[in-house]
Amino acid sequence: xxxxxxxxxxxxxxxxxxxxxxxxxxxxxxxxxxxxxxxxxxxxxxxxxxxxxxxxxxxxxxxxxxxxxxxxxxxxxxxxxxxxxxxxxxxxxxxxxxxxxxxxxxxxxxxxxxxxxxxxxxxxxxxxxxxxxxxxxxxxxxxxxxxxxxxxxxxxxxxxxxxxxxxxxxxxxxxxxxxxxxxxxxxxxxxxxxxxxxxxxxxxxxxxxxxxxxxxxxxxxxxxxxxxxxxxxxxxxxxxxxxxxxxxxxxxxxxxxxxxxxxxxxxxxxxxxxxxxxxxxxxxxxxxxxxxxxxxxxxxxxxxxxxxxxxxxxxxxxxxxxxxxxxxxxxxxxxxxxxxxxxxxxxxxxxxxxxxxxxxxxxxxxxxxxxxxxxxxxxxxxxxxxxxxxxxxxxxxxxxxxxxxxxxxxxxxxxxxxxxxxxxxxxxxxxxxxxxx
Amino acid sequence: xxxxxxxxxxxxxxxxxxxxxxxxxxxxxxxxxxxxxxxxxxxxxxxxxxxxxxxxxxxxxxxxxxxxxxxxxxxxxxxxxxxxxxxxxxxxxxxxxxxxxxxxxxxxxxxxxxxxxxxxxxxxxxxxxxxxxxxxxxxxxxxxxxxxxxxxxxxxxxxxxxxxxxxxxxxxxxxxxxxxxxxxxxxxxxxxxxxxxxxxxxxxxxxxxxxxxxxxxxxxxxxxxxxxxxxxxxxxxxxxxxxxxxxxxxxxxxxxxxxxxxxxxxxxxxxxxxxxxxxxxxxxxxxxxxxxxxxxxxxxxxxxxxxxxxxxxxxxxxxxxxxxxxxxxxxxxxxxxxxxxxxxxxxxx
Numbered sequence: 001x002x003x004x005x006x007x008x009x010x011x012x013x014x015x016x017x018x019x020x021x022x023x024x025x026x027x028x029x030x031x032x033x034x035x036x037x038x039x040x041x042x043x044x045x046x047x048x049x050x051x052x053x054x055x056x057x058x059x060x061x062x063x064x065x066x067x068x069x070x071x072x073x074x075x076x077x078x079x080x081x082x083x084x085x086x087x088x089x090x091x092x093x094x095x096x097x098x099x100x101x102x103x104x105x106x107x108x109x110x111x112x113x114x115x116x117x118x119x120x121x122x123x124x125x126x127x128x129x130x131x132x133x134x135x136x137x138x139x140x141x142x143x144x145x146x147x148x149x150x151x152x153x154x155x156x157x158x159x160x161x162x163x164x165x166x167x168x169x170x171x172x173x174x175x176x177x178x179x180x181x182x183x184x185x186x187x188x189x190x191x192x193x194x195x196x197x198x199x200x201x202x203x204x205x206x207x208x209x210x211x212x213x214x215x216x217x218x219x220x221x222x223x224x225x226x227x228x229x230x231x232x233x234x235x236x237x238x239x240x241x242x243x244x245x246x247x248x249x250x251x252x253x254x255x256x257x258x259x260x261x262x263x264x265x266x267x268x269x270x271x272x273x274x275x276x277x278x279x280x281x282x283x284x285x286x287x288x289x290x291x292x293x294x295x296x297x298x299x300x301x302x303x304x305x306x307x308x309x310x311x312x313x314x315x316x317x318x319x320x321x322x323x324x325x326x327x328x329x330x331x332x333x334x335x336x337x338x339x340x341x342x343x344x345x346x347x348x349x350x351x352x353x354x355x356x357x358x359x360x361x362x363x364x365x366x367x368x369x370x371x372x373x374x375x376x377x378x379x380x381x382x383x384x385x386x387x388x389x390x391x392x393x394x395x396x397x398x399x400x401x402x403x404x405x406x407x408x409x410x411x412x413x414x415x416x417x418x419x420x421x422x423x424x425x426x427x428x429x430x431x432x433x434x435x436x437x
Numbered sequence: 438x439x440x441x442x443x444x445x446x447x448x449x450x451x452x453x454x455x456x457x458x459x460x461x462x463x464x465x466x467x468x469x470x471x472x473x474x475x476x477x478x479x480x481x482x483x484x485x486x487x488x489x490x491x492x493x494x495x496x497x498x499x500x501x502x503x504x505x506x507x508x509x510x511x512x513x514x515x516x517x518x519x520x521x522x523x524x525x526x527x528x529x530x531x532x533x534x535x536x537x538x539x540x541x542x543x544x545x546x547x548x549x550x551x552x553x554x555x556x557x558x559x560x561x562x563x564x565x566x567x568x569x570x571x572x573x574x575x576x577x578x579x580x581x582x583x584x585x586x587x588x589x590x591x592x593x594x595x596x597x598x599x600x601x602x603x604x605x606x607x608x609x610x611x612x613x614x615x616x617x618x619x620x621x622x623x624x625x626x627x628x629x630x631x632x633x634x635x636x637x638x639x640x641x642x643x644x645x646x647x648x649x650x651x652x653x654x655x656x657x658x659x660x661x662x663x664x665x666x667x668x669x670x671x672x673x674x675x676x677x678x679x680x681x682x683x684x685x686x687x688x689x690x691x692x693x694x695x696x697x698x699x700x701x702x703x704x705x706x707x708x709x710x711x712x713x714x715x716x717x718x719x720x721x722x723x724x725x726x727x728x729x730x731x732x733x734x735x736x737x738x739x740x741x742x743x744x745x746x747x748x749x750x751x752x753x754x755x756x757x758x759x760x761x762x763x764x765x766x767x768x769x770x771x772x773x774x775x776x777x778x779x780x781x782x783x784x785x786x
Contacts, residue, residue, distance in 0.1 A: 093673055114672040138674035140570050153570065155674070159705060161569050199570050220624065240586040240624030243562045243574055258560060261574035265480070265655065267560055276597065277588060282486075282558060283479040302478070311478070311489070318478065318489040320521050328572075370573035371665060371699070373680040419678055 083126035085428045086397060089415075090119075090128075093422035095152065096142030097415050099408045106408055108415050110424055111142035111150065118150060118168055118189060123413050123426050131168045134189035143201070149208045149228050150189065151201065163201060165210060165228045166191020192230060202246035202254070205293060211236060211246055211254060223256070223271065237275035250293045250335075255280065257289045262303045262364040270295070281313060286366050290327040290352070294335055297350045297385050301327040303366040312385035314350065319388045321354075323381055326366065329355040330383070331405040331414065350385035353393070353414060353429070355402035375401040375420045380427060393430055400425060472496050473539050473548040481653070483590065484554045485528035492520045492537055492548070503540040508533055526554045557642055557653040558588040563629060565660075565700040568677050576660035577629040580753035581702035583657060586624045587640045591649040598644050606641040630659040632755045660700045662758035664748055669693040669729055684763040690740070691733025692766075698728070698748050698758055714747040732764060741765040 083089075089097075089110070097110035108121040109131075116136030120129045141153035152164035171185035198221070201212040208228035216222045220240045226233040236254060243259035256277070257268035266287030269277035281287060286303025298313045299321070310321040310330075333351040357376035361368070368374035378400055380393040403419040414427045478489045490506060492499055505515040506522040514522035526533055536549040562574055565581035577583045587605060591598040601621040607614045609627055617625035630636040639654035665680040668687070675695045696706065696713070703710050706728035715722040715730055722730065732742060742764045750756035 113674075137672070140674065140677075155569060159569070159707075199572060241560055241562055241584065242564075245572065259562070259572060259574045261576060264574055264576070266574075267558055279483065279558065279590075281479070282483070283481045316487040316525075317523060318487065320489070320491070367573055370571060371680055371697075372667070372676075372678040373665065422678060 081126070082124060083426070085430065086394070087123070087126070087426040087428075088398075089121050089424040089426055091421075091423050094142075094417060094424045095139040095422075096144070096404060097417065097424050098144045098406045099413075099415065100144050100148040101146055101409070102148055106410075108408075108426065109144050109148060109150075111139055111152065113139055113422060116152060116154075116189070121426070123408070123415075123428070130186050132189040133186045136164065136189070143203050145203055145208045145228070146205055147208070149203075150191070151203060151210060153201065156193075161199065162193050163195060163210070163212060164191055164193045165208075165230075167228070191228070194230060198242055198244070199259075200245045202248040204248050204252070205250055206252075209248075211248060213239075213242070213244060213246075223254070223275075235275070237271045237277065239277075245289075247289070247291050249291060249295055253295060255289070255291050255295070257281075257287065260286050260288045260303070260366055260370075262286050262366045263305065268298070268300070288327040288366070290330040290332065292332045292335070292350065292352075297332075299327050299330045299332075299352055299354070299383070299385060301325065303364075306362055306365065308360065308365060310354070312350065312352075312383075312388070314386060319385060321383055321385070321388050321390060323354055323356050323383070323390055324360060325354050325356040325378075326369070329378065329402045329405065331407050333411045334407060334409050352383045352385055353405070353407065354381050354383050355379070355400075355405065355416065356381050358396055369419075372419075378402045380414070394427065398425075471548065472546040473499070473537060475535065475537055475548050475550050477535075477550070477552060481555045482526045482552065483556065484526055484530040486554070487523055487525050488552065490522045490524060490535060490537075492539070494539075494546075497539060497541055497544075497546060499539065501541070505538040505540075507536040507538070510534070510536075526552060530554055530556070555653055556590050556651040557640065558590075559585065559638075559640060559653040559655050560588065561585045561638070561655060561657060563660075563700065564626070564702075565629075566698060566703050566706065567700070568675075568697045568706075570677060576700050577657050578660040578662060578700040578702075579629040579631050579755060580750060581629050581700060582626045583629050583636075583638065584624070584626055585638055585640070585655075587642060587653065588623070589642045589651070591642070591644055591651075593645075593649065598649065603642050603644050606643075608639045608641075610637055611639075630657055632659050632662075634659050662701070662748075662756055663699040664746060664758040664760045665697045665699065666744075666746070666760060666762055667695050667697060669695040681762060683761065684765075686765045686767050688767060690766050691731060692764075693729060693731045694744075696728045696730075696746055696748070696760075701748070701756065701758070702750060702752065710751050712749045712751065714749075716745050717742050719743065719745075740767070 093113040095111040095113045097108060099106055100109045108123055110119050110121065112119065114137065116139045117133060118131040120131055136152060136154065139152045139154050143151045148168060150166050150168065154162060154164065156162045166189045168187050169190050170187045195214050198213040201210055203210055209225055211223055211225045213221045213223055216238060220238055221242055222238050223236040224233060225236050244256045245259060247255040249255060254271040255268065256271060258266040260266050263285050265283045265285055267283065268281040268287060268289050270280055272278045280298060281289065281300055284300065284302050288301045290299040292298065299310065300313060301308055301310045308324040308326065310323045310325055310327065312319045312321055330352050333353065355378035357378055361374055365374065377396045379396045382391045382393055399420065401419040402416045405414055405416040407414050412429055414429060416425055417423065418425060473492055473494045476491045476493065482488045492504060499520050500518040503517055504519045506513050508524040513524050524533065524535065532551050532553045534549065534551050536547065539546040562584050563577040563581050564584055565575045565578055567573065567575045589603055600623050604620050605622045606618045607625045607627065614627060617627065627638060635656055635658040637654055637656050639652060641650065641652040643650035667680060668676045670676055698706055698711060701711055713727050715726050732744065743761065744764050745761045746759065748758040
């Protein structure tokens, strides 16, 4: 064999081996990438049932009633049997929900996203009542004061965020035309729109006040507090940053936390006198917080390098919680004395409830979740934040990506929205002997 | 017949050489990783603040190892599987040396770090576009700007020194930015890092002629241009909570869509600084179509469409967000295969 032929054979061998190795590597690369794409698309919520407006009378009113499980021709809908432990209150997308105190006791108020109509659900009887028929279309977010005042977050004609505070005005009990009582009458929503707003606002848990951010004359932002009717406006703090989330606690305490992103350091502060930002949590990647109403403890999550972690900060002590979730999915058990003063003796048990994803996708979990590119399937856990001990309450019987959780005053029921389709759910918190294992 | 008769010996030699080489690089990479890594929360504490230390390892079973945590030479925590420890940073502002000893029974490893407390919080975000009600952080991407705020905690006689008595010097990658530096300038708007780049932004704060001073810095990486597609629903508005995947099915014969150009340097998505180029089935969509598009208006034949979108920014040629979606319409419903009922057409006509 000539040296040239030998060299050619050698080169061919090198090329063949390199090609085999290259193709093998490429195959492995593609397999990991396609797996990631598949899991991401499954996580986006396709395949989850979509709300349906199938009504027999063919109008919006009937459609709405249809999807709040009631008789379309009556405001009060007797359901006969109490709702199940995990109750799908409405398939319709809702803008927000919370437990409020009314003259009838405690009810779950919620706002329908399409119409802005306010509903009240009795979580024990399953009875649902439409409280208002004032049309405010495309309400993206809603919240309530403890006594039932309503806040809407929507878009104006220019696509800018705007806020609305209002109250439910009950219907006149007697029909003005016939003089007879009318079962079909519902109340109205009266209030006012105001200001260009940022994505975050907070409602006073003790009174009808709201705090929100608006532009300041020097191109910064100011946190402004105002009463429901627009009076008593007061600047609480000034900041150069736009991306804050706000949490109004008992005793007029306000906590702010930077909007979160994976791997990006976040800070949380209590707004002190004169607008001084007193550090609570600092320099934590992907920081999301859930402060207890008396600020005795803060649940917080971090997101770094594709991994979530949950902690509780109790005073100076940080307790790791062995769950991988976002603090947005947590809610604190109610405090026995809602008007606990700042110097009150701390309670020993710090109980919270967290929805925990069964599986987490790879990559930027937080960023993709906030963008609606990724949805989770959650199970509920009970968390003792003082010890870090956790206990699973439910298995995920439905594909629910929990957002906006709240808890009733007696601590027996959780309400939450499914971020995949914005429908509303209630979970009666299982007693210890009936919990899923 | 032996293998060597079927395969040339040189090929076998090359294969063996490749395996050895790959194995060596894998081994070398593993050696570069530390056996134990200590993380600190928060990474840059204030003087007197308590921090949580945590240990992780890719090679050791820490849960079954004996761990000993030491701060300033003194044991603060020890025991089997003690992967967490809490220490207090000296209120004097001095650095604190932390050491972790790991004894697995068969090997001993050690990790250490020094925690230097700071007196300045350095916050950042971008003035880039995010959609309404978005709860995440606006990230930096040129030509949008980075908004930074320094919050110093200098105390004089027990009281915080007011911002308007402090001097701020801002730097981007060590280069002073004089236009945003000066007395009371705690907030600065700075250029974003270029695509794929990372900038280091630092601030020095001083008062009383340097009697009080400290510095802080943060590394900011450029975000990736991203466009997501959402259904613009006639009743519910834009479904921002549901980014449409690369292939999906919708009920009916038409739909409206909204594109969300995450982190673009605009305040609204229909800003003229953004140039939208839509195409359906590889044919450019004609007319002035910006961030919102009605698919039926563009195409009335067939029920399956390849929609593509290309967004560029007039002020920065490096900004380019693209997306492609396979859209199909079905009479039955949403989702792949149209398995979910149509929410607005069933049973109410």
